[in-house]
Amino acid sequence: MNHLDDRVRKEILDSTEDTPSTLKDDIWNHIDQELFQTKGRRKKRVKKKSKVIPIVIAAAAGLMILFSSQTETGSAFIKQIKDLFVPEKEIIQSIEGNEEETNVNLQEGKDSEYIIYIDEERYKLVNGKDSDIITTKEPLEERYPKVSMEIKQFKDITPEEMVSTLETELAAEYTKITTETVTEPVNGYKLHGISGSEWDSPVTNVYVVDNLNGGSFVITEKYFLEAAEGHGARFYAMLQEFEIIE
C-alpha cells in the first residue's frame, strides 16, 4: 500500500503544480485590493456603534415618558426603552467559515440594565436571581460538557479588580489562561481558559465590560473545544448585540 500512497501523492502533486506565476500575483492583488487598499473606506462603513445607548435616545425615551399618560410606571418606561430597539432583526454571522443569516430577537437582561439579541431558534435566556443565563433551547446529551453564556453585573467591582479576581479563579480550574483587551465582540477584557485538546475539553471565555458606573458586567461563555466554531461563534455574534442601558 505504501507504493500506492507514494504513487498517488506524486500524481496529485505533479498534476497540480503547473500554476502560472501570474496566478499567485493575481490572487494577492485581488486580496490586497479588497482588504487593504479600501480598508479606510471599509472601516468607516462598518464602524461599530456605541455600546451604550446614545444620550439622544435616552432623551427621546425621557420625552416619551413626559408626554405619555399620568399612569406611567417604571415598567412602562422600560418598555419604551425596549421599544427603541427593533424586536427582531436578521444578523449575518460567520459559522465555520460560512456566512449565515440568522434571525435574532430582542431580550432584556436582569432589571433591564442591558439588552441583547438572542438566536431564539437555538437558545433561550433564563432570568435568574443574580444573573441571566443563555443556554441551548434543547438540552444537550449528557456526553457534552456544559454550553452556556452567563451575564452578571457586579456593581461595586471595577473591571480591573474583576479581571484580577477572575484570573485567580480560572487558574484554579484551567491549565492555560490568557488575558487580553478586546474591542470585539465587546469593549473590555477577555480571559480565556482551556485544559487539554480533546474534542470535549472544556473552554471558558470571560468578557469583562465596564458598566460605566464604577462596576462591571461579567459575561462567561462555557462550551467545549469542538463547539468553538459552532456555539462559540454563535455566542460571539449574539454578544456583538449586547448593549448596556445606563
Place this chain on the structure above:
Amino acid sequence: MNDDILAGIRNGSRDAFKQFFDTYENYAIRTAKAITRNDEDAKDAVQEAFIRVYRNISTYNSALSFDAWFYRILVNECYRIITKEKKNTPVDTSTIENNAQLTEHSKENLSDLYSMIQNMADLYRIPILLKYIKGFSEKEIATILELNQNTVKSRLFNGRNLLKTQLELLEMEGSQ
C-alpha cells in the same frame, strides 16, 4: 502557523497577512485546483478563503489547529463554487455512501491515476486530495470536513482500495 504572524493578522497587519499568504498560497491553490477541477474557480475559492480568514480571524480559537481551520474555510469555498456550477449541470448521484457505482469511469478516459481520482465521487475524492496534497491526518481531515474520524478512515480505506483495483485493471489491460 507562527504565533507572531497570527498576532499580526489579528492586529490587521498587511505585512503579517502577506507572510501568511506566501506561506499558504501554494498548497491552497493546489488543493482548490484539485477540488474544483478548474483553475478559474480555484482562483476565486482561494481569494475568498484568504479574505474570510482575515475578516474572521477573531473567531479562530488558537487551541485548534490553524491549518485545519484554514482548510475548512477553503474547502467550504470550493464546495460553494462547485455547488453553484452544478446548478447548470446534471446532479452527481454517486455521492451516496456504499453506492456500487463509485466512479463514472465508463464515461471518462481513465488513462492515468490523477484522472481516476478526479472521477471518483466527492465522498472519496476530497479526503484523498486532502490526505495526499497537504498530508493531513485522518483526525485533521475529520475536522476540516466536519466528519467523524472513523468515517474519514473508512472513506480513505475504500477510496484507496478502489484506486488500487482500477490500477490493477488498467495494468492488466495494458499487458494484454
